[in-house]
Amino acid sequence: MKAGAVLRFLRWYLREVTGEGEYDKYLARHTHGTPLSRREFERRRSDQREKGSAMRCC
Amino acid sequence: MPNPGMPQPGGSRPRASLPSIVVWTLVAVVGGLAWGVIALSRGEEISAIWLVAAALGSYAIAYRFYSRFIARRVLRVDDRRATPAERLDNGVDYQPTDRRVLLGHHFAAIAGAGPLVGPVLAAQMGYLPGTIWIIVGVILAGAVQDMVTLFFSMRRDGKSLGQMVRDELGPIGGAAALIAVFAIMIILLAVLALVVVNALAESPWGTFSIAMTIPIALFMGFYLRILRPGRVMETTVIGVVLLLLAIVGGGMIQGSAWAEAFTLSPVTLVWCLVIYGFFASVLPVWMLLAPRDYLSTFMKIGTIVLLAVGVILVAPTLQNEAVTQFALNGAGPVFSGSLFPFVFITIACGALSGFHSLVSSGTTPKMIQKESQVRLIGYGAMLMESFVAVMALVAASVLDPGLYYAMNAPAGLLGTTAESASQAVANLGFTISPDDLRTTAEEIGESSVVARTGGAPTLAVGIAEILSGIFGGAAFKAFWYHFAIMFEALFILTTVDAGTRVGRFMLQDMLGNVWKPIGRVSWKPGLWGTSAAVVLAWGYFLYAGVTHPLGGINQLFPLFGIANQLLAAVALTLCTTLLIKSGRLKWAWVTGVPLAWDVAVTMTASWQKVFSTDPKIGFFAQRERYADALAEGKVLAPAKSIEDMHTVVTNSTVTGVLTAVFALLVIVIMANAAVVCVRAIRARTPLPTTETPFVESKILVPAGGVFSTGDEGREPDKVAGPS
Numbered sequence: 023m024k025a026g027a028v029l030r031f032l033r034w035y036l037r038e039v040t041g042e043g044e045y046d047k048y049l050a051r052h053t054h055g056t057p058l059s060r061r062e063f064e065r066r067r068s069d070q071r072e073k074g075s076a077m078r079c080c
Numbered sequence: 081m082p083n084p085g086m087p088q089p090g091g092s093r094p095r096a097s098l099p100s101i102v103v104w105t106l107v108a109v110v111g112g113l114a115w116g117v118i119a120l121s122r123g124e125e126i127s128a129i130w131l132v133a134a135a136l137g138s139y140a141i142a143y144r145f146y147s148r149f150i151a152r153r154v155l156r157v158d159d160r161r162a163t164p165a166e167r168l169d170n171g172v173d174y175q176p177t178d179r180r181v182l183l184g185h186h187f188a189a190i191a192g193a194g195p196l197v198g199p200v201l202a203a204q205m206g207y208l209p210g211t212i213w214i215i216v217g218v219i220l221a222g223a224v225q226d227m228v229t230l231f232f233s234m235r236r237d238g239k240s241l242g243q244m245v246r247d248e249l250g251p252i253g254g255a256a257a258l259i260a261v262f263a264i265m266i267i268l269l270a271v272l273a274l275v276v277v278n279a280l281a282e283s284p285w286g287t288f289s290i291a292m293t294i295p296i297a298l299f300m301g302f303y304l305r306i307l308r309p310g311r312v313m314e315t316t317v318i319g320v321v322l323l324l325l326a327i328v329g330g331g332m333i334q335g336s337a338w339a340e341a342f343t344l345s346p347v348t349l350v351w352c353l354v355i356y357g358f359f360a361s362v363l364p365v366w367m368l369l370a371p372r373d374y375l376s377t378f379m380k381i382g383t384i385v386l387l388a389v390g391v392i393l394v395a396p397t398l399q400n401e402a403v404t405q406f407a408l409n410g411a412g413p414v415f416s417g418s419l420f421p422f423v424f425i426t427i428a429c430g431a432l433s434g435f436h437s438l439v440s441s442g443t444t445p446k447m448i449q450k451e452s453q454v455r456l457i458g459y460g461a462m463l464m465e466s467f468v469a470v471m472a473l474v475a476a477s478v479l480d481p482g483l484y485y486a487m488n489a490p491a492g493l494l495g496t497t498a499e500s501a502s503q504a505v506a507n508l509g510f511t512i513s514p515d516d517l518r519t520t521a522e523e524i525g526e527s528s529v530v531a532r533t534g535g536a537p538t539l540a541v542g543i544a545e546i547l548s549g550i551f552g553g554a555a556f557k558a559f560w561y562h563f564a565i566m567f568e569a570l571f572i573l574t575t576v577d578a579g580t581r582v583g584r585f586m587l588q589d590m591l592g593n594v595w596k597p598i599g600r601v602s603w604k605p606g607l608w609g610t611s612a613a614v615v616l617a618w619g620y621f622l623y624a625g626v627t628h629p630l631g632g633i634n635q636l637f638p639l640f641g642i643a644n645q646l647l648a649a650v651a652l653t654l655c656t657t658l659l660i661k662s663g664r665l666k667w668a669w670v671t672g673v674p675l676a677w678d679v680a681v682t683m684t685a686s687w688q689k690v691f692s693t694d695p696k697i698g699f700f701a702q703r704e705r706y707a708d709a710l711a712e713g714k715v716l717a718p719a720k721s722i723e724d725m726h727t728v729v730t731n732s733t734v735t736g737v738l739t740a741v742f743a744l745l746v747i748v749i750m751a752n753a754a755v756v757c758v759r760a761i762r763a764r765t766p767l768p769t770t771e772t773p774f775v776e777s778k779i780l781v782p783a784g785g786v787f788s789t790g791d792e793g794r795e796p797d798k799v800a801g802p803s
Contacts, residue, residue, distance in 0.1 A: 035184075077443070
């Protein structure tokens with residue numbers, strides 16, 4: 023295993039786990055019309071969390 | 081890993097390759113050797129490394145063989161079947177997520193303070209009972225429960241435990257489950273909050289650094305919302321740096337004129353937590369909850385990794401006995417009662433935790449890409465939590481037993497000074513000098529270590545002991561102690577935030593059936609009212625625990641353990657019923673055996689807590705003893721006043737009644753399940769279940785290695801060909 027591959031994996035993993043990569047995925051999916059700005063996108067995403075709450079266990 | 085699909089009917093299974101046979105034999109030998117060392121060393125100190133080896137070896141074997149057996153034979157996972165994440169993908173809650181990413185989310189959601197606190201308290205029985213239960217329990221019960229619940233919820237579009245019980249057992253069991261889940265959650269939140277209060281009381285250092293997490297989280301929230309939307313990683317890095325500064329700052333506060341402002345009594349802290357809990361649950365999520373979640377998850381994973389490295393590098397020797405006298409005579413000061421059943425309810429998280437069934441049904445099942453991944457996510461994440469519990473047990477067992485009892489016995493027994501504590505510990509049959517107690521307190525930067533119950537301070541001393549052995553030496557002990565306290569308090573508070581919110585949703589949902597407006601999520605008065613009700617409910621038990629003359633942890637922790645294990649009984653009952661209903665009676669033992677064990681343990685514990693004539697164990701016997709004395713106008717130690725006597729009487733009544741109610745609710749659910757099972761066995765054709773029908777999966781999951789990124793080799797639009 024090359025160090026580069028591990029670093030690339032780490033970067034990818036952290037972006038996935040934190041949800042930081044969500045916007046880029048949205049841009050890739052969004053091919054018609056003007057996409058939301060990042061600010062607007064993230065705002066909607068965090069407001070979605072109002073509706074429910076993930077349980078945190080003991 | 082090759083595609084772990086179903087074994088082809090009629091086809092021959094591939095033979096295990098030679099290297100694989102060699103590796104697994106080696107793992108078995110190492111694990112077996114470690115168990116041998118643990119079993120055979122009596123009267124001599126053993127290294128913690130053997131516990132770690134026994135745990136890891138057992139986990140590897142269990143994961144490789146038992147979880148695979150459950151996935152293939154019992155659950156019959158089918159990767160050709162589309163998961164709810166694929167069918168209902170809406171980019172919000174239903175979303176196919178890479179298995180390793182989901183493992184991270186799921187682990188962060190299930191592992192909290194539970195696996196850290198329980199084993200510390202159970203260390204009073206010695207390290208052996210706890211270790212065996214954590215490892216055997218997780219393999220045969222805890223991880224099985226998590227995985228099977230996850231699977232059944234996934235087959236039902238991610239329905240919650242309560243909904244599944246209602247749909248599959250009927251309205252009576254459903255209603256009982258709803259009430260039980262809510263009540264159990266209130267107790268859970270109260271006991272976790274109690275751990276925080278006990279860790280922060282009279283400690284300006286700890287209180288300051290925890291208090292600072294609120295402005296830090298608010299700052300992170302605004303940063304993410306306004307300044308740099310979506311940059312979670314850089315925000316978290318900034319937050320963690322600020323957090324470390326807050327820990328260092330706490331040390332400076334401690335010696336300054338500000339110390340007094342942050343030296344809070346337990347009762348003041350209760351009010352702080354209640355007010356904080358209320359605001360945390362009504363403020364927008366982005367402001368406080370989400371940033372705290374990032375911080376706490378980062379700290380959780382970071383500290384656990386650090387601790388694992390510490391335990392392996394330092395390889396400390398265990399000072400604790402293998403099995404203490406308290407395991408047999410039931411007279412332990414930390415919690416009363418003998419090994420069976422009380423070790424098995426004190427250690428819930430890490431071995432078998434009913435609460436996980438709430439995470440396994442709900443959020444996680446909506447994000448699974450492929451059915452076979454329930455094995456990694458359900459079984460695997462629970463094994464990881466179990467390992468955390470083993471390390472907590474190690475951290476508690478490296479401490480000198482004298483110190484352990486001086487920290488964990490209730491204040492009523494120990495008194496308040498180093499001298500009285502030393503004397504009380506001697507009466508228990510252990511030794512620690514008053515000077516040693518003072519030195520320890522000084523080393524960790526606290527005014528006293530006497531009666532710092534709740535497990536968190538003890539664990540923090542253990543962690544400081546281990547980590548200062550590698551990083552920074554003795555001079556850093558105080559830092560590491562407060563680092564550990566911060567890390568525990570941080571994620572207990574995250575659980576309190578999230579739990580209060582979840583409790584509010586449940587209450588809104590339940591009351592919404594009676595009066596519509598309350599059920600509306602956007603109606604502010606309903607939202608505030610239900611939030612306040614939830615906060616006050618756990619606040620009441622927290623207050624009762626903090627002011628309990630007999631020690632809140634001593635009194636409430638058994639209730640917490642029983643509640644958690646009863647929830648496990650509900651989940652395992654549901655799983656067993658579903659196996660039987662779907663015509664898999666011959667595999668029902670997979671969840672049925674853990675269920676039988678869990679019921680034996682919890683019902684014995686509940687029985688003893690309700691009916692025991694020993695006032696140290698039975699709540700009502702205790703009530704009677706104090707009520708009788710009160711009638712004669714006497715004050716029984718450790719109560720100090722007539723008022724204390726009244727408190728004991730009230731608290732014993734409440735906890736006793738609650739224990740009985742919990743047990744009865746679970747009996748109702750199990751009786752309901754038994755009826756359904758008998759009906760299912762008698763029926764000629766399988767009874768209808770609410771499983772969603774088969775839809776063919778169209779996504780391909782790359783069979784990349786552990787370190788492949790999700791994008792490599794992935795062709796989202798390519799349709800899986802006929803296999």
